[in-house]
Amino acid sequence: MVFPFKIFLFLMYPFIVGSLITGCVSYRVIKAVEGRSVPNIFAEFRIGMTTLQEALQTLGAPDQVAELEGKDILIYQQSLLSNSGLSFGIPFTDIWGPSFNFSAYGELVRYDLVFLSFTPDGILSEIASEKGLRYPYLKTMLFDKKGE
Amino acid sequence: MLVFFLQSCAGWVKNRDYHPFDASELDKLTPGKSTVAQVTEMLGAPSNIVKLSNGNAYIYRRSLSKGTGLWLLIVSFGNYDKHYDQIVIFFDKKNVMTHYGVTLDAHKAAYGLPF
Numbered sequence: 646m647v648f649p650f651k652i653f654l655f656l657m658y659p660f661i662v663g664s665l666i667t668g669c670v671s672y673r674v675i676k677a678v679e680g681r682s683v684p685n686i687f688a689e690f691r692i693g694m695t696t697l698q699e700a701l702q703t704l705g706a707p708d709q710v711a712e713l714e715g716k717d718i719l720i721y722q723q724s725l726l727s728n729s730g731l732s733f734g735i736p737f738t739d740i741w742g743p744s745f746n747f748s749a750y751g752e753l754v755r756y757d758l759v760f761l762s763f764t765p766d767g768i769l770s771e772i773a774s775e776k777g778l779r780y781p782y783l784k785t786m787l788f789d790k791k792g793e
Numbered sequence: 794m795l796v797f798f799l800q801s802c803a804g805w806v807k808n809r810d811y812h813p814f815d816a817s818e819l820d821k822l823t824p825g826k827s828t829v830a831q832v833t834e835m836l837g838a839p840s841n842i843v844k845l846s847n848g849n850a851y852i853y854r855r856s857l858s859k860g861t862g863l864w865l866l867i868v869s870f871g872n873y874d875k876h877y878d879q880i881v882i883f884f885d886k887k888n889v890m891t892h893y894g895v896t897l898d899a900h901k902a903a904y905g906l907p908f
Contacts, residue, residue, distance in 0.1 A: 680876065706852075
């Protein structure tokens, strides 16, 4: 009769430990990507030469369109959200009252952007791009200044 | 291992924002000929209209997003992937189409993990 009881304990022990751990420590990682990757177009596009038609054929439909001081602006972008969190708690509420709970969370949204400005005639007049996705998550989160 | 799997859970979510475009319809768009009336008859009401220096841009946008969640005892992972089908049509001041750009990318939305 002792043998089945030992098996019962052997099976229950991992469940109890697992349940306690689940309540005390947790770590999460979340990633969200929106939009397609933005190509590097500096090699192909020339200010004063590239036309609106060529830009649309190469890059497709822009994510944003606007008019700014008489010029037409096209913006292509991809965003990457990274979120992680670590939580650690010791639930003493039932036996003592106060409990310990430590947690740290971080969220970073990075963008790859291409900005194109066209004259009313449809000729490229300005170009700018940003490769935000190249910045590593932890380094960008932990250091305030670029490159440190 | 048994505890690991019994305490685990996974979930998937799929969101589609409006019906997809009919790609075969896009061949009927002719720069210099197609008008606002013809385009709206073909594609319906645009998602947005933007005033430009020499006319207007009609923006048609659809999206497809897929999310994955995985909970393994003390660690949880989430992944969300959203892509768009977009058509931007440029019209001159006479409401005649001058250019258009098409991106059909929504089908690239995928389930996955964040690494």
